[in-house]
Each structure stands twice: as C-alpha cells, then as structure tokens.
Amino acid sequence: MMRKIVREPLLHFLTIGAALFLYFHWSGGGSGPTSDRIVLTAGQIGHLAAGFAKTWQRPPTEVEIKGLIDDWIREEIAVREAMASGLDRDDTIIRRRLRQKLEFLFEEVDAAVPPSDRELQAWLTENADLYRLEPQVSFRQIYLSRERRGSATEDDARTLLARLRAAGPDTPIDHLGHPTLLPREVEMSSLAEVARTFGQEFSRSTEALPVGVWSGPIQSGFGLHLVWVRARVAGSLPDLAQVRLAVERDFTADRRRRQLAAMYERLLAKYRVVIERKAADDDGGKSGANAS
Amino acid sequence: MKRNELARKWLPAVALGLTLAFSSANAGSAPAGDEDVPVKGAFDDYDKHGDEHPAAAGDAARSKAYSPYAGKSYPMHVYFGDTHNHTANSGDAYMAGNSLTPEQAYRFARGEEVVSSTGVPVRLSRPLDFLVVSDHAEGLGIMFQVQEGNPALVSDPVAAQWSKVLKTGTPEEKAAAQSEVVKAQAMGTLPKVFKDPKVVGPLMMSVWQQYTATAEKFNEPGRFTAMIGYEWTSVPGGNNLHRNVLFRDGKDKADQVFPFSAWNSEDPEKLWEWMAKYEQKTGGKLLAIPHNANLSNGRMFELVDFGGNPLSKDYAERRARWEVLQEIVQTKGNSETHPTLSPNDEFAGDLGVAGWEYGNLTLTDSPLKPGMLPTNYLRGGLLRGLELESKLGVNPFKFGVVGSTDVHNSLTSIEEDNFFGKMPIQEPSPKRWEHKSKQSDWDAKLGPTKSRYTWHYLSAGYAAVWAVDNTREALWDAMKRREAYGTSGSRMTVRFFGGWHYRAADARARDAAGTGYAKGVPMGSDLPKAPAGAKAPTFLVAAMKDPLSGNLDRIQIVKGWLDKNGKGREKIYNVVWGDADRRKIGADGKLTPVGDTVDVANATWKDTIGDPQLAAVWTDPAFDPSVRAFYYARVIEIPTPRWTAYDALRFGVKMPPEVPMKQRERAWSSPIWYTPGT
Numbered sequence: 021m022m023r024k025i026v027r028e029p030l031l032h033f034l035t036i037g038a039a040l041f042l043y044f045h046w047s048g049g050g051s052g053p054t055s056d057r058i059v060l061t062a063g064q065i066g067h068l069a070a071g072f073a074k075t076w077q078r079p080p081t082e083v084e085i086k087g088l089i090d091d092w093i094r095e096e097i098a099v100r101e102a103m104a105s106g107l108d109r110d111d112t113i114i115r116r117r118l119r120q121k122l123e124f125l126f127e128e129v130d131a132a133v134p135p136s137d138r139e140l141q142a143w144l145t146e147n148a149d150l151y152r153l154e155p156q157v158s159f160r161q162i163y164l165s166r167e168r169r170g171s172a173t174e175d176d177a178r179t180l181l182a183r184l185r186a187a188g189p190d191t192p193i194d195h196l197g198h199p200t201l202l203p204r205e206v207e208m209s210s211l212a213e214v215a216r217t218f219g220q221e222f223s224r225s226t227e228a229l230p231v232g233v234w235s236g237p238i239q240s241g242f243g244l245h246l247v248w249v250r251a252r253v254a255g256s257l258p259d260l261a262q263v264r265l266a267v268e269r270d271f272t273a274d275r276r277r278r279q280l281a282a283m284y285e286r287l288l289a290k291y292r293v294v295i296e297r298k299a300a301d302d303d304g305g306k307s308g309a310n311a312s
Numbered sequence: 313m314k315r316n317e318l319a320r321k322w323l324p325a326v327a328l329g330l331t332l333a334f335s336s337a338n339a340g341s342a343p344a345g346d347e348d349v350p351v352k353g354a355f356d357d358y359d360k361h362g363d364e365h366p367a368a369a370g371d372a373a374r375s376k377a378y379s380p381y382a383g384k385s386y387p388m389h390v391y392f393g394d395t396h397n398h399t400a401n402s403g404d405a406y407m408a409g410n411s412l413t414p415e416q417a418y419r420f421a422r423g424e425e426v427v428s429s430t431g432v433p434v435r436l437s438r439p440l441d442f443l444v445v446s447d448h449a450e451g452l453g454i455m456f457q458v459q460e461g462n463p464a465l466v467s468d469p470v471a472a473q474w475s476k477v478l479k480t481g482t483p484e485e486k487a488a489a490q491s492e493v494v495k496a497q498a499m500g501t502l503p504k505v506f507k508d509p510k511v512v513g514p515l516m517m518s519v520w521q522q523y524t525a526t527a528e529k530f531n532e533p534g535r536f537t538a539m540i541g542y543e544w545t546s547v548p549g550g551n552n553l554h555r556n557v558l559f560r561d562g563k564d565k566a567d568q569v570f571p572f573s574a575w576n577s578e579d580p581e582k583l584w585e586w587m588a589k590y591e592q593k594t595g596g597k598l599l600a601i602p603h604n605a606n607l608s609n610g611r612m613f614e615l616v617d618f619g620g621n622p623l624s625k626d627y628a629e630r631r632a633r634w635e636v637l638q639e640i641v642q643t644k645g646n647s648e649t650h651p652t653l654s655p656n657d658e659f660a661g662d663l664g665v666a667g668w669e670y671g672n673l674t675l676t677d678s679p680l681k682p683g684m685l686p687t688n689y690l691r692g693g694l695l696r697g698l699e700l701e702s703k704l705g706v707n708p709f710k711f712g713v714v715g716s717t718d719v720h721n722s723l724t725s726i727e728e729d730n731f732f733g734k735m736p737i738q739e740p741s742p743k744r745w746e747h748k749s750k751q752s753d754w755d756a757k758l759g760p761t762k763s764r765y766t767w768h769y770l771s772a773g774y775a776a777v778w779a780v781d782n783t784r785e786a787l788w789d790a791m792k793r794r795e796a797y798g799t800s801g802s803r804m805t806v807r808f809f810g811g812w813h814y815r816a817a818d819a820r821a822r823d824a825a826g827t828g829y830a831k832g833v834p835m836g837s838d839l840p841k842a843p844a845g846a847k848a849p850t851f852l853v854a855a856m857k858d859p860l861s862g863n864l865d866r867i868q869i870v871k872g873w874l875d876k877n878g879k880g881r882e883k884i885y886n887v888v889w890g891d892a893d894r895r896k897i898g899a900d901g902k903l904t905p906v907g908d909t910v911d912v913a914n915a916t917w918k919d920t921i922g923d924p925q926l927a928a929v930w931t932d933p934a935f936d937p938s939v940r941a942f943y944y945a946r947v948i949e950i951p952t953p954r955w956t957a958y959d960a961l962r963f964g965v966k967m968p969p970e971v972p973m974k975q976r977e978r979a980w981s982s983p984i985w986y987t988p989g990t
Contacts, residue, residue: 199820
C-alpha cells in the first residue's frame with residue numbers, strides 16, 4: 021500500500037492533502053505544533069461550521085459539528101505527531117505546497133492593483149505585434165467533389181466558373197456544386213478561422229483572390245472551390261479599446277512574473293547560498309554563490 | 313412562395329446548373345440514390361414542404377435578409393473544447409509537478425504558446441472554442457481558509473494590530489488574534505478596511521473565487537468560452553465514479569457556494585442534492601458529466617444505488633436529470649464498449665481498451681471481472697437504461713456523450729503530433745512511452761500483476777457541441793439537451809438526425825442541417841411520435857473530415873434494443889462509406905476494409921483512400937415498434953499515425969511490437985431514443 025501511495029498522485033493527495041492544508045492553516049496560531057495543548061476556539065468552530073454550511077447549503081447539526089470537531093482534532097494530532105517524527109522534512113510535496121501558497125498570497129496582493137491606461141497603452145505600443153489583427157475575409161463558395169467527379173472535376177469547375185461570371189453577382193448558388201456540410205456563405209472571419217473549417221491551403225489561397233469576382237478553382241482537402249470574395253479587411257494594429265481585455269490580461273500576467281522575480285530577488289538577499297558541487301566541477305562550486 | 317416568382321428568381325441559376333448536371337451525369341462513388349447531380353437539391357423539397365422549415369433556401373431568396381443563414385435558430389456551428397482540464401490547483405496535478413495555473417490553461421486553449429511544466433514550448437494547431445478547468449474540489453475549499461494575516465490590511469489599526477501579533481506574537485496571542493479575525497468574519501464585524509473591495513477582495517478570495525475570477529477574465533462570449541466547473545472525485549476502493557460539474561452561470565452565482573467534494577460524500581445522490589440546492593439558492597444551472605466508466609469495476613452503471621439498494625424511480629429521475637452526458641473517451645481510454653460485450657463490433661477493442669481493461673482507476677481492490685463488464689461501459693449503460701426503464705418507468709441512464717482529456721498538466725494538447733501527455737511526467741521525452749504509470753497491487757490469488765504504461769494512454773479527446781453561439785449559456789444548453797458528440801481527438805463535423813420522413817435525397821441536400829431539423833430531431837433527443845402509417849424510423853447522418861486529420865472510412869449506426877425477454881441487444885450497421893465504387897458489404901456482413909496508407913517510419917499518411925465527406929439516410933431494417941431502442945452514429949477515419957509513431961520518429965526510439973503505431977480516429981454521436989407509444 022505504501023508503494024501505491026508513493027506512486028499515485030491522486031490518492032496521495034486525497035489522503036494527506038487535507039491534513040497538510042489544515043495544519044498550515046491553523047499552525048499560524050493556536051496551540052502550536054510543539055505544545056501539548058490542543059485548543060479549538062469558538063471562532064474556529066464557527067469557521068468549520070461556516071465552511072460546512074457553504075458546501076451543504078444548510079448549517080451542520082449538533083452531531084455533524086461534533087464530527088467536524090473530532091475530525092479536526094484527529095488531524096491536528098496526526099499533523100503534530102507527523103511533524104514531531106520529522107515526516108515533513110525534505111518532503112517534496114510539502115515544499116511545493118508551501119511555495120505555492122507563498123506565491124499565491126503574493127499574487128493576490130499583486131492582483132489588487134488594477135493597471136492604469138497609461139501602463140496598458142505603453143504595453144500595447146511595446147508589444148504591438150502580439151495584438152496585430154489578422155486579415156479577414158468574407159466570401160461565398162461553391163464546392164465540387166473529386167470523389168464524385170474524379171478527373172472531370174477541374175473541367176466542371178472551369179465550365180461553372182465561366183457561367184457564374186456571366187450570370188452576375190447576385191446569382192443564387194444554393195443549388196450549385198455538390199452537397200457538403202461546408203458553409204456556402206462565410207461571414208467576415210479571420211484567415212485562421214477560415215482555416216479551421218476549410219484547412220490551411222484554402223485559407224492561404226483566399227488571400228490572393230480579387231474582391232467581387234468569381235475565382236478559382238482553388239483546392240482544399242475536401243475538393244475544389246469556386247470563390248466569390250465579398251470583402252476583405254487588411255490586418256492592422258488595433259487601438260487599446262479594441263484589445264483592452266487581452267492587453268490587461270497580458271500586462272498583469274507579465275507584471276506578476278516580474279514582481280514575483282523581484283520578490284525572490286529581495287528574499288535572496290536575506291540568505292547566503294552555498295552550492296557545493298562534486299570535486300569534478302570544482303570551479304563551479306566557487307562561482308556558484310548566487311542561486312539566481 | 314408563388315410558382316412564377318420562384319421561377320423568375322431561380323431560373324437563371326437552374327439553367328446554369330443544368331449544364332453542369334449533364335456533364336456530371338455519371339458521377340462517381342456516392343452511395344446509391346435516385347439522382348446524383350449538383351443541380352437538384354434541397355430547395356426542391358422545401359418547395360413541396362414549404363412550411364416545414366422557416367429558413368429554407370427559397371424563403372431566403374424571398375426574404376429581405378440577403379444571407380440565407382440569417383434568422384436560423386438551430387445550431388450552425390459545432391464548437392470543440394475540453395470539459396476536463398486540471399491545473400496546478402488540483403492537488404494531485406500540482407504534486408506531480410504541474411506548475412501551470414488556470415490562466416495558462418486558458419491561454420493555451422485559446423491558441424497562445426505557453427511553456428509546459430517541464431519547460432517545453434507548446435502551442436495548439438488551432439485554438440479551441442471552449443474550456444472547462446475542472447480542478448478537483450478536494451482541497452479547494454480548505455485552501456479558502458488560509459488567508460489571514462495578509463500585509464494588505466495593515467492600513468487599518470485593528471488589522472495592523474492583528475497583523476503584528478500574527479507576525480511576532482506568542483502562540484497564545486496569535487491564537488486569540490486569529491480567532492478574533494475568524495469570529496469577526498463570521499459575524500460581519502470586520503474593520504472597514506475589510507469591506508474595501510480593493511484590499512479585501514483578493515484577500516478573501518479562495519482558490520475557487522480566484523478561479524472563477526480567472527474564468528471571467530478569459531470568457532469572451534462569441535469567441536471563447538471559459539465555462540466554470542470542477543471535479544467531484546469519488547473513488548471508493550479505487551473504483552472511478554468521478555463527475556465533472558459544469559456551471560451555466562458566471563462568478564456571481566458560482567461564488568455563492570463551495571464546490572461539493574468527495575470529502576463531503578462519495579455518494580452521487582448527495583452530489584445531486586447539493587446541485588439541487590445550488591439551483592434553488594442561486595437560480596443557476598448545473599449538470600454533471602461522469603467519466604471513466606471503464607475504470608469503475610462495473611460500478612458506473614450498477615443496478616443498485618451507492619448504499620446497495622435497488623434503484624428506485626426517484627433515483628432514475630434524478631440521475632437522468634443531472635447526468636445528461638457521459639465522457640466516452642479521454643487520455644485514460646475508451647469507455648464505449650468491450651470486445652467481450654460486443655463480439656460482432658470490429659471497432660470494439662481497437663482503440664483505448666488495451667491497458668485499461670485490467671482493473672479500476674488505481675488498479676487496487678480487484679481486477680476487472682467478466683461479471684462487471686455489462687455495467688462498466690457506456691453502450692452497456694445505455695442498454696441497462698432501457699432495461700431499467702421498462703421496470704421503473706424512467707431511464708436513469710439517458711445520457712449523451714462527449715470526449716474530453718482529463719489532462720493534469722493544464723494543456724489540452726491531444727493532437728497526435730502534439731501530445732503532451734496526461735501528467736507532467738508524460739510530457740515529450742524519449743523515454744515517456746515506457747514510463748509505468750500504474751501497477752496492480754491485488755494479491756496473487758486475484759490475478760497476475762498488471763501494469764499500465766504511458767504508451768497505453770490515448771491522445772484524446774474533444775467535446776463537440778452543437779450550440780447556437782459560443783457562450784456559456786448556449787454551450788451549456790446544448791449539453792443539457794445532449795446535442796453533443798465525442799471525438800478521439802479529431803475535429804470532424806458530425807450531424808445525426810432521427811425522424812420518420814427522411815428520404816434518400818435529403819442526404820444530398822445543400823442544407824442537410826436545415827432538412828435535418830425540419831423533418832426530425834437532432835442527436836440527444838427522443839424520436840417524435842410515429843405518424844400513422846410510418847413503418848420504421850429514418851436517420852439522416854452526415855460527417856465531414858477534420859482538415860488536419862485523415863479522410864473518413866465509414867459511418868455506422870449502433871442500435872440497441874430490448875429483446876422479447878426484456879434483455880438489451882445491440883447491432884452495428886455500416887450505413888455509408890468512402891470509396892464506395894470498390895467497397896461493399898460481404899457475406900460475413902463486414903465491409904471491405906478501407907486500406908491503410910500510413911507510413912509509420914515518417915509518421916505520415918495519404919488521403920488517397922476514404923472520402924472527405926459522407927452522408928446518408930438510413931432506415932432501420934429490423935424495426936419493432938413494440939420495443940424500446942436507441943441509435944447512435946459512429947464515424948470512423950482511415951488509419952493515421954498514433955502519437956507513439958511521432959515519438960518514435962522525433963526521438964529516434966524503437967518501441968516493442970505491442971505498442972500501436974497507428975489508429976482509427978472516430979466520433980460518437982449522442983443517441984436518439986425510441987420509446988413505444990410515445
């Protein structure tokens with residue numbers, strides 16, 4: 021069973037995770053892991069009960085409160101005994117969890133400060149390429165299936181193209197071409213969106229097509245297509261209002277990364293880091309005083 | 313529409329089409345039909361049944377709106393996503409080395425490049441349309457309580473005092489201060505600063521609330537949906553009964569509760585109680601998606617409740633209400649069926665069964681025994697549902713299907729050529745394929761020791777949802793009505809309709825979907841009442857390949873029904889296939905194999921076999937109106953390279969012959985049910 025626990029992250033977590041969380045929560049106060057008193061205050065019980073109520077959508081009964089308290093005491097005992105036996109030392113999972121919590125608290129503080137418009141504008145200017153709007157295109161298309169027509173498909177396409185050109189722009193096309201689940205009318209969409217339905221090859225080909233003329237045939241993974249490009253919007257650099265949400269997300273993410281790095285830099289100053297390498301990389305040992 | 317008006321509008325076009333029609337009179341390989349020319353199409357039918365569909369092509373020509381699609385109320389787009397993604401907020405994921413937060417999960421799903429937990433840059437070939445970050449509830453609620461003593465509060469003297477005590481006081485002082493904080497929080501008497509959202513907002517945020525905030529930030533209606541959800545991780549004795557719980561709502565409602573976890577109860581009925589209370593309290597909406605029936609040792613569709621009592625009508629009603637979908641495929645295998653249960657199904661054991669049929673999730677407790685099989689897979693679950701319905705009057709297992717991933721590295725990266733594994737340890741490396749993820753620990757009496765390796769994992773799957781828009785509400789509503797299907801990782805388009813009036817020509821309609829909705833019901837529904845004189849239900853099914861994946865081999869319809877003794881039976885029908893000119897159904901009932909163009913050494917294939925699109929109308933040839941039945945469509949692709957082939961090529965490693973190098977990607981539609989007398 022131990023073997024299993026070591027291997028199985030889910031079980032691992034489900035069995036000991038709760039104990040760890042509770043320990044870290046309560047160890048900041050109360051009766052300390054080294055004391056022989058276990059104190060559960062009215063406030064803490066209230067907190068347990070509140071947690072219960074928020075999950076179950078009703079307050080706990082007396083029996084359930086007793087259950088919560090018993091469980092908490094058992095956990096407290098388990099945690100203290102485990103700590104006393106040094107089970108927490110060099111435990112990768114505890115170390116990771118502590119680090120996660122420290123960074124988590126830090127990030128919450130950071131998230132409280134909304135970025136200013138000036139900061140966001142500066143970010144946008146500096147990283148303009150990230151937000152460049154892709155070229156967009158809207159078109160109608162008629163599909164011709166190679167499965168149905170084989171080598172005659174190309175000829176069909178050319179014949180139909182000539183007639184379409186003669187018939188004018190408002191010709192109904194719903195009855196033309198072969199049946200398909202592909203849309204015949206595509207509203208203004210980015211080339212990436214077009215590629216998601218029609219494939220890359222088709223999407224790239226539409227870039228070169230003139231507006232307001234039946235063109236083609238162009239090739240896709242499905243077959244051949246005659247295409248009438250209705251309109252096109254060139255790629256452009258957006259202003260802040262258009263991409264504010266994305267800019268804000270990226271700016272705050274970057275700010276968090278920078279501030280987290282700065283926090284570690286500050287904290288590092290409190291420590292003298294010694295890295296002892298094997299004799300073989302002797303030199304590295306001397307120059308490795310700085311962990312960052 | 314008046315005849316002459318129609319003629320005036322359409323005549324030029326028809327004439328134009330006719331020319332082409334003659335030139336294509338002997339068209340190729342399409343399945344048998346009355347005519348096969350690109351001229352006559354759906355609008356002829358609409359003309360006759362003009363009122364059946366409000367947005368028929370003829371109407372569009374007449375109406376003011378230019379676009380024939382304007383005003384259509386049925387779903388025009390299928391949205392692809394993952395309802396099952398774990399981030400660093402999941403305890404097991406974090407401990408396994410996942411350092412990516414929900415934010416990175418969303419960024420990745422939206423198509424941005426991110427760096428994986430093992431330091432490898434990764435990006436999707438195409439963005440996803442939606443993502444549910446479904447971290448384990450177990451642990452989330454407790455993290456909520458770790459916030460006291462934050463420096464952001466020290467602007468208030470009381471808070472500053474608390475803070476000082478917490479930093480430097482004796483254990484007793486700390487205890488007192490902490491309980492004061494807790495008490496004040498509970499009683500609503502916290503200092504003013506605590507009510508300043510700027511200060512206290514982030515402080516009071518639980519992981520849950522921080523998560524819902526992140527979801528709000530990345531949710532862009534119309535473009536990308538960040539649906540709120542979590543996983544309820546019930547796993548009694550290693551038997552997987554996990555459910556993902558999906559919210560239709562935003563943060564305002566979701567934040568009113570803590571997720572109900574398996575630490576609260578492992579009994580699904582308790583989860584449903586909690587879901588009912590949530591809806592009552594908030595006016596919001598929830599649904600649950602169980603997953604990995606294949607790892608439940610027969611418990612997913614067991615015929616008793618969690619306490620071992622026979623199922624009641626009340627249980628059946630609640631289960632059918634809350635659990636409208638099941639996950640049919642994910643990284644941990646395929647839950648459709650097992651070759652022992654479905655010996656006549658040539659696609660029953662070829663994908664995602666090997667390695668997953670030894671036992672339950674943790675390979676503890678017991679091996680998977682034959683007696684467990686009938687309640688261990690989805691097809692069996694659908695059949696048990698029919699059986700139970702005839703006893704209880706309600707079908708407890710009336711579910712549709714989706715695929716999803718269950719990745720624990722925050723990366724829904726399950727394209728075969730871009731597979732980042734389920735756990736960080738399974739991210740790309742020359743040795744990952746042979747990493748042992750599980751080994752059984754039952755004793756020798758129970759059976760020989762079994763192991764699961766990374767190579768057993770599937771690079772799968774996606775949830776495909778026919779919604780009217782890409783929003784939380786529209787996607788959730790579509791899931792609720794089971795208008796969804798699952799794929800093994802390919803983004804193929806699948807339409808499936810049932811009704812009593814489809815005709816062969818409907819499969820060649822220009823607007824198959826319009827015809828589908830006009831004359832019947834979509835996947836996930838009940839067949840409408842049979843009209844007088846109707847002999848058998850008809851089904852309109854159509855599929856289109858993923859532009860980046862292989863051509864289509866065939867579409868099948870899987871039928872399940874109750875026999876004379878009330879026992880569930882199944883049969884697979886091949887209804888339409890690619891390369892129809894050279895393939896037919898033989899005396900043994902099997903279709904000529906499509907072939908195989910995979911070049912394993914170079915991890916490529918050619919689309920010279922199969923078809924990019926398939927469509928057909930199928931009538932049940934053995935319909936008995938007196939028995940319950942269900943029908944679902946299964947679309948099979950031609951063989952393509954499996955993720956292991958890309959690994960073998962890119963890392964130059966050789967894997968033993970038992971490791972598959974190619975596979976048949978597929979999609980499963982949600983079923984359509986027939987009930988006698990309705």
